[in-house]
Amino acid sequence: MKLKINSSIRWQSCPENFPVPRRKEVFIYKIVFSESDDHEKFFPLLSAVEIEKTRRFIFNKDKVGYSYSIGHTRKILATMLGISPKTITFEKGQHGKPYVAASQNHLSLQFNITHTLGCILIAVTREDEVGVDVENMQRQLDFQGVAKHYYHADECEFVTQQQSQPQNEYFFYIWTRKEAFIKAIGYGLRYELKKFSTVEDNVKDEKFPHWYTRSFYIDNYLAALTTLHQDSQIIFFALN
Numbered sequence: 001m002k003l004k005i006n007s008s009i010r011w012q013s014c015p016e017n018f019p020v021p022r023r024k025e026v027f028i029y030k031i032v033f034s035e036s037d038d039h040e041k042f043f044p045l046l047s048a049v050e051i052e053k054t055r056r057f058i059f060n061k062d063k064v065g066y067s068y069s070i071g072h073t074r075k076i077l078a079t080m081l082g083i084s085p086k087t088i089t090f091e092k093g094q095h096g097k098p099y100v101a102a103s104q105n106h107l108s109l110q111f112n113i114t115h116t117l118g119c120i121l122i123a124v125t126r127e128d129e130v131g132v133d134v135e136n137m138q139r140q141l142d143f144q145g146v147a148k149h150y151y152h153a154d155e156c157e158f159v160t161q162q163q164s165q166p167q168n169e170y171f172f173y174i175w176t177r178k179e180a181f182i183k184a185i186g187y188g189l190r191y192e193l194k195k196f197s198t199v200e201d202n203v204k205d206e207k208f209p210h211w212y213t214r215s216f217y218i219d220n221y222l223a224a225l226t227t228l229h230q231d232s233q234i235i236f237f238a239l240n
Helices: 048-056 060-081 143-150 153-160 167-184
Strands: 025-032 090-092 098-100 109-116 119-126 130-136 212-218 221-227 233-238
Touching: 025 060, 025 221, 048 060, 060 109, 060 119, 098 109, 109 167, 119 130, 119 221, 130 167, 143 153, 143 167, 153 167, 167 212, 167 221
Parallel strands: 025 233, 109 130
Antiparallel strands: 025 119, 090 098, 109 119, 130 221, 212 221
């Protein structure tokens, strides 16, 4: 089966005023970073809890990935909402997904963040939930072993039958789609991964049957986005 991955993304330069997406529009912001970057760069925008969490990471690449993700997210959302990045209050849903406090969120913004070594993606939309994930396809894993442990039977077959193709690409195709879905519905890894299949764009799940996932390449990375609407328009912005 051929992978359905968008390889022709047109990245736009992002206006400094961060325009607000309309309903059924999803803005995806890409930030490229290096593991040698200054992890304290965004400290003036972060909360005390976020600064402390940054400092607890052992490796600078993890400190940078986390602090840059939160810092850019605060800057983007605050500009859209017309408030200071430092004053944004993030609250958590029942299963831990972060949201902007309702008292500050007059635009009903929804967002999701993902990062891997060297790349951050931030998805922003209005009203409807969204989930995004990105992975470096150069990572080496026991692809068949992990698939058998975590993947739906349809996904397992999809990955393991690709004997003549690079298996890492098929593995991460499913992995990113599963991550994007469980982040969109707000459960994260609390949701049983074997219960649903993301082989098709329309996620196969009994509890959450009306979600759509699409995949795209970003340089050496593979990413996925899950939305509630099949006709959502995705606009890509490069922040650096």
